Amino acid sequence: MRSMDGIAWAGSAMVAARTRLEIATANLANVSTDGFARVVAQGRMTPEGVSVLRQRDTAGHGPMRRTGRDLDLAIVGPGAFEVSSGGTRSATRAGSFARERDGTLSDPQGRKLLAGARAVRVPEDARIDERGRVLDGEGAVIARIPLPAGSTIRSGFLESASVDAIHEMIDVMSAERSFESAQKVVSSIDKTREKSATDVARVK
Amino acid sequence: MDRALFAAASGMAAQQQNLDTIADDLANTDVAGFKGSSQRFAELAAAGEPGLGTVALGAHLLMTQGKLAKSGGPFDVAIDGPGFFAVVDAAGRRAYTRDGEFQRAADGTLRNANGLRLDGVRVPADALSLQVADDGTVRAAFAASTRTVGRIRIAVFPAPDRLRSTGGALFAATPEAGRLRLVVPGSENGPKLRFGMLERSNVSIIEAMMQILSAQRAYEANAKGVQAADEMLRIANNLQRG
Numbered sequence: 001m002r003s004m005d006g007i008a009w010a011g012s013a014m015v016a017a018r019t020r021l022e023i024a025t026a027n028l029a030n031v032s033t034d035g036f037a038r039v040v041a042q043g044r045m046t047p048e049g050v051s052v053l054r055q056r057d058t059a060g061h062g063p064m065r066r067t068g069r070d071l072d073l074a075i076v077g078p079g080a081f082e083v084s085s086g087g088t089r090s091a092t093r094a095g096s097f098a099r100e101r102d103g104t105l106s107d108p109q110g111r112k113l114l115a116g117a118r119a120v121r122v123p124e125d126a127r128i129d130e131r132g133r134v135l136d137g138e139g140a141v142i143a144r145i146p147l148p149a150g151s152t153i154r155s156g157f158l159e160s161a162s163v164d165a166i167h168e169m170i171d172v173m174s175a176e177r178s179f180e181s182a183q184k185v186v187s188s189i190d191k192t193r194e195k196s197a198t199d200v201a202r203v204k
Numbered sequence: 205m206d207r208a209l210f211a212a213a214s215g216m217a218a219q220q221q222n223l224d225t226i227a228d229d230l231a232n233t234d235v236a237g238f239k240g241s242s243q244r245f246a247e248l249a250a251a252g253e254p255g256l257g258t259v260a261l262g263a264h265l266l267m268t269q270g271k272l273a274k275s276g277g278p279f280d281v282a283i284d285g286p287g288f289f290a291v292v293d294a295a296g297r298r299a300y301t302r303d304g305e306f307q308r309a310a311d312g313t314l315r316n317a318n319g320l321r322l323d324g325v326r327v328p329a330d331a332l333s334l335q336v337a338d339d340g341t342v343r344a345a346f347a348a349s350t351r352t353v354g355r356i357r358i359a360v361f362p363a364p365d366r367l368r369s370t371g372g373a374l375f376a377a378t379p380e381a382g383r384l385r386l387v388v389p390g391s392e393n394g395p396k397l398r399f400g401m402l403e404r405s406n407v408s409i410i411e412a413m414m415q416i417l418s419a420q421r422a423y424e425a426n427a428k429g430v431q432a433a434d435e436m437l438r439i440a441n442n443l444q445r446g
Contacts, residue, residue: 014440021436022208025429026255029215031422032222033245039254054254067242068268069365096244096264099363101382108244108261124362124382165425172432183439 004049010185012049017179019052024171027163035094036062036161041171061093062162064154070127071097071105074159077151083111084119093159099124115143128155207256208436212429214257218245219423221260226415228263229407237282237303237373238405240412241265265365270302270406272398279306279314281336282403285395287358287387288375291320298323300359302403303373308334318374325354336399338390357386358395373405 004012020041030036038060042053064074073081073095080091090111097105097113103121105113112119115134125137130152132145145153222243229240241263248256272282281304283289288300299320306314306322312329314322327334331344331353340356361367362382367375377384389397 018208018436021429021432022211023255025208025215025426025433026211026257028422028425028429029211029218029258030245030247031215031425032218032243032419033247033258036247056254067266069266094246098366098380099382101379108264109246165422169425169428172429176432176435179436180439183443186443 004047006189007186009049010182010189012051013182014179014186016043016050016052017175017182019054020175021172021179023052023054024168024175028165028168028172030161031163031165031168033094033161034062034065034096034158035092036163037093038161038163038168057162060162062160064157065160066156067096067158068156069096070155071099072156072158073097073128074154074157075147075151076154077148079148079151081145082114083107084114085109085111089114095153096158099126113145115145120145128153130154208433209430211255211257212426212433214248214259215426215429216423218243218258218260219419219426222419223416223423225263226412226419230409230412230416232372233405233407233409233412235303235373235405236305236402237270237301238407239265239267239270239302239369239373240405240407241369265367265369266406267364268406270403272401273404274400275305275402277305277307277400277402279308279334280304280400280402281306281356282398282401283358283389283395284398286364287360287389287395288364289356290323290359290386291316291374292323293320298377299370300361300367300375300377301373305402318372320374322356324356327353336397338397340389340397356389356397358389358397360385360387360395 023039023041027038038057039054040057042055044051075093080093081095083090083092094107097107099122100106104119105122120134120143122134122142123136126134128134132147132153133141134143136142225241225243232238243263244261245258246261248259250256272284283302288302289304291299291301293299303316306316308327309315312326314325325342327344330346333345335343336356341352342354342356343350344353361384364381366378366380368378370376387394389395
């Protein structure tokens with residue numbers, strides 16, 4: 001373990017403040033991104049100084065927005081849609097899907113909605129009920145979108161980003177100020193050292 | 205800091221595109237049959253690392269029904285339900301529209317404001333008035349009789365929101381929109397024709413104004429993020445001077 005002096009501590013505080021600004025600006029940038037879960041900064045004291053971890057806030061959900069499109073799906077409660085693109089699976093709460101010619105449902109980024117291991121394939125008049133069941137025109141169940149117990153799907157709605165612009169602006173401001181204060185600390189320690197390096201020698 | 209600058213700048217660029225889309229919607233609120241669209245965004249992330257910013261994915265058409273309103277035009281017709289009027293331009297290319305504000309042209313065709321001809325109808329020169337029945341049959345009244353002069357069929361696409369907007373209320377077919385079906389209007393559960401009415405644009409001015417406000421504020425907030433990142437860089441550069 002390397003031992004930390006004052007400048008190193010203040011330096012780590014500057015890096016932490018920078019990370020907080022990065023997190024706040026990235027959250028702000030995604031204020032209109034459907035299904036976006038904000039990232040929260042988690043500060044910790046470590047023997048190497050202050051460190052800030054990026055943590056996705058999956059507990060808080062964004063507000064629901066009505067769109068009226070049948071294939072816009074929002075999850076009420078926890079859970080996420082499994083999507084895949086080129087073999088890469090990911091999870092998203094942005095449920096804006098469109099039916100492709102081959103019957104698969106793809107999101108705006110071209111990722112296919114999965115039900116279990118396979119992509120969902122639906123006929124033209126399919127709909128999705130609140131329990132996540134994919135029904136064809138006659139009401140027969142074709143597939144089932146896996147959901148955690150207690151969660152439901154609302155068709156015709158999308159979940160907006162869980163970003164609160166006010167909160168993030170305050171984070172931007174306070175990150176800027178803590179960066180500034182840490183810089184002052186670095187400067188004053190530097191000045192003290194300058195004194196000891198130049199004035200002490202002059203005293204005699 | 206570069207990362208914060210980039211993230212904030214990506215937010216500004218995305219909101220700029222968002223504003224363009226809303227402005228286009230607002231500009232067309234008075235166009236009959238116009239369909240609004242909404243910009244969609246995705247988070248930029250590299251290999252599981254969040255926080256790189258955002259990207260606008262493009263405008264997505266919203267094919268919801270506009271309000272039907274009585275109109276004064278003698279050849280106005282609106283579609284209640286899904287589908288489009290098939291219209292043909294001078295070069296024979298097909299386009300699709302829900303704008304049913306037609307005018308009688310000198311050659312007897314019914315043409316919309318863009319000069320595109322409604323497929324399947326020709327009105328003789330001596331016809332006095334026109335009547336469109338629920339099943340799309342167009343009957344013209346003459347001095348002594350009435351006669352069928354054409355039939356309007358409705359073009360239905362499986363995925364109409366994947367059509368390509370070609371300006372105003374006109375759309376072009378795309379492979380993604382699926383195979384076109386020509387439907388006789390008036391059937392149960394199917395689209396219906398409303399003669400003497402027009403479909404208003406489905407853009408709600410109030411909603412669009414609200415979207416403009418929030419897009420503007422989001423743009424501003426991101427601009428502040430750029431400023432803050434810049435300020436931090438300035439402070440960092442002042443470290444040396446003390």
